Amino acid sequence: MVLQSSFNPRLASIKDVKAKQITIIGGCGRMGNLFREQLLSVGHKVNVLEQEDWDDADKLLNNADVVLISVPIKYTVDIIGRAAKYLSPKTALCDITSIKTQPTEAMLKHHTGPVMGLHPMFGPSVKSFCSQKIVVCPGRNHESFQWLLDFLQNQGAELITYSPEEHDRMMVYIQATQHFCRLSLGIFLAQSNIDLEQSLSISSPSFCQEIEILQRLFCQNPNLCVDIMLATDERCQAINSLANTYSRLAKLVEQKDREGLIREFEKTQNFFKQ
Structure with missing residues (x-):
């Protein structure tokens, strides 16, 4: 051609x-x-x-x-x-x-x-x-x-x-886990059947931005999203580790463990300090 x-x-x-x-x-x-x-x-x-x-x-x-x-x-x-x-x-x-x-x-x-x-x-x-x-x-x-x-x-x-190896290590977190986060959130919102138009009318700029990202993601061919997540064993392992983190934090929420959640927050603050 x-x-x-x-x-x-x-x-x-x-x-x-x-x-x-x-x-x-x-x-x-x-x-x-x-x-x-x-x-x-x-x-x-x-x-x-x-x-x-x-x-x-x-x-x-x-x-x-x-x-x-x-x-x-x-x-x-x-x-x-x-x-x-x-x-x-x-x-x-x-x-x-x-x-x-x-x-x-x-x-x-x-x-x-x-x-x-x-x-x-x-x-x-x-x-x-x-x-x-x-x-x-x-x-x-x-x-x-x-x-x-x-x-x-x-x-x-x-x-x-x-290098190819450096690139792939970074993409585990830049791409694969991010796709999983957004796939999970999108599925959750769809299952909750929220009124997107109504939610956007009263939402913060960050929520509007997140919905725009989700809309772009779910306009794509699903094979692309899934292949990015499943491309390597390292990506699958990282996503599994992320899911375990979700479960651990969700357990603290279920237990209404306010102090435990604050400790998790404070431990992570130093990582993001510039």
Whole structure:
């Protein structure tokens, strides 16, 4: 599947970069499509490979300057192995999955050329990369991706470099447990059948903000939320530990243990003191 535009120097954000030939595996998905549109807008040539296009994989992958993998977490490693068979050693291989250790290891194992992992810290509903954070996990020959990193920065993105392992440790708490918290709260509110419109009419700004976050979460494909929580054993263990914390605190509430709850609060205050 070929989706491309002619090069327009007036639109190019980095004028000295020659138009690249890019293939996005999963480019019709929401995040893949965002990258496709942004890359097309500055004149790069973008092909898309979807599930029905693997008969054309040799043509779509072998001649690409960059192959960008944008598929659900549970398929990423398998797709890396499948795609690598068609890649030239000069092709730069990159994924934009929200876990980094396993995909990066798979790319380094199956592909001899340049490798890098990216994690966009935003959803596909944004209109551009401006003011958005993107985590960069170098793998091999990272200089081959410099034009892409320059493009992202030129579009206003904030690039943050982490090792894949450091990234995944942080995402346990930044993503996985947060998704569980919000999934739990959303289910609780739905079960309680509260009148959302009425609640918002008398709520604090923080409650309004929380409801907006929940509404965005529950507008997404449920597979994305669930896969983020279940992506690694470490995430599952952290969520289980969080659930145990909920249970312990709920027990104090059930017992109306005011002093116990105050002690928990005070013990935690020091952690958040700046």
